[in-house]
Amino acid sequence: MDEERTEAWWARRAWALLSAVRERAPLVQCITNLVSLDIAANALTAAGASPAMLHCLREIPDFTPRCDAVYINVGTLSEDWLPSMRAAASADRPWVLDPVAVAASGFRMEACLQLLALRPAVVRGNASEILALASSSDSSSSSFKGVDSSHDSGEALQAAKALARSSGAVVAVSGAVDFITDGEQVVSASNGVPMMQKITATGCAVTALIAAFVGADPSDALAAAACALAIFGLAGEIGMESAKGPASLRMHLIDALYGLDEQTVTSGVKIALVP
Numbered sequence: 693m694d695e696e697r698t699e700a701w702w703a704r705r706a707w708a709l710l711s712a713v714r715e716r717a718p719l720v721q722c723i724t725n726l727v728s729l730d731i732a733a734n735a736l737t738a739a740g741a742s743p744a745m746l747h748c749l750r751e752i753p754d755f756t757p758r759c760d761a762v763y764i765n766v767g768t769l770s771e772d773w774l775p776s777m778r779a780a781a782s783a784d785r786p787w788v789l790d791p792v793a794v795a796a797s798g799f800r801m802e803a804c805l806q807l808l809a810l811r812p813a814v815v816r817g818n819a820s821e822i823l824a825l826a827s828s829s830d831s832s833s834s835s836f837k838g839v840d841s842s843h844d845s846g847e848a849l850q851a852a853k854a855l856a857r858s859s860g861a862v863v864a865v866s867g868a869v870d871f872i873t874d875g876e877q878v879v880s881a882s883n884g885v886p887m888m889q890k891i892t893a894t895g896c897a898v899t900a901l902i903a904a905f906v907g908a909d910p911s912d913a914l915a916a917a918a919c920a921l922a923i924f925g926l927a928g929e930i931g932m933e934s935a936k937g938p939a940s941l942r943m944h945l946i947d948a949l950y951g952l953d954e955q956t957v958t959s960g961v962k963i964a965l966v967p
């Protein structure tokens with residue numbers, strides 16, 4: 693029988709996965725947007741992973757098969773980069789998709805739907821992104837706000853479940869409470885502080901962290917996504933104790949991620965099964 697996933701189980705799991713990242717230093721290829729390159733690489737390095745920001749199509753056949761995980765983010769999508777994204781997603785490595793501003797254009801929506809067909813292990817977006825991707829609908833919605841969400845995460849929960857079932861991916865919706873689902877089970881992760889929304893590319897950075905957790909242990913993408921989101925949020929909470937605003941929170945969050953210890957993780961993460 694499956695072990696019961698109590699809050700104490702999740703706390704141990706979060707520490708075990710962070711420890712696995714630190715021990716194994718998974719190599720994570722990131723094809724991510726130009727805004728997020730620095731924060732994603734620094735978040736991965738602080739957590740113990742090994743990021744590599746490679747997007748040249750000619751390098752993918754040699755490099756991607758050697759990676760533990762791949763992270764693909766369409767935030768600054770271009771026609772030049774899309775073939776690299778498709779090739780890296782097809783390299784038979786576990787991979788994670790961040791559909792930034794998926795409703796921005798028909799081109800971006802089509803690109804994300806094509807990538808989704810290449811079977812990501814996890815898709816992580818904000819509520820507006822998950823709602824748009826689940827319904828394949830672009831920016832005709834009057835509430836569209838580019839890379840930012842105009843919905844709460846709870847509003848996208850049913851869409852996330854439907855998307856998980858139709859795609860086969862674990863789907864994570866971030867927000868004040870993050871929801872993570874495989875289409876059947878739903879888990880919530882309630883760490884984080886509102887100021888994280890005032891730092892650009894925090895969403896991109898946490899999706900990169902999910903890829904590192906999947907790379908360290910590909911056996912349970914739901915657990916990897918939930919634990920990465922909770923740990924990133926916990927680092928935000930600790931960082932906020934010393935921060936004066938978004939710029940110093942960015943620095944203190946990365947420091948906190950680097951310094952997390954067992955006691956802090958097991959007593960601080962707030963992950964629960966949603967009945």
Ligand SMILES: Nc1ncnc2c1ncn2[C@@H]1O[C@H](COP(=O)(O)OP(=O)(O)O)[C@@H](O)[C@H]1O
Binds near residue numbers: 883884921
């Ligand atoms: N109101 C909030 N309170 C606490 N944490 C938040 C809040 N909004 C976002 N976060 C956290 O910030 C990170 C980025 O999430 P989000 O802002 O939803 O993504 P994106 O930047 O892609 O829009 C996640 O770790 C999420 O949990």
Ligand SMILES: Cc1ncsc1CCOP(=O)(O)O
Binds near residue numbers: 725767792839896
């Ligand atoms: C501002 C911006 N423009 C294109 S990508 C990007 C960063 C988006 O980051 P996030 O999805 O984490 O808010």
Ligand SMILES: [Mg+2]
Binds near residue numbers: 817
């Ligand atoms: Mg985003």
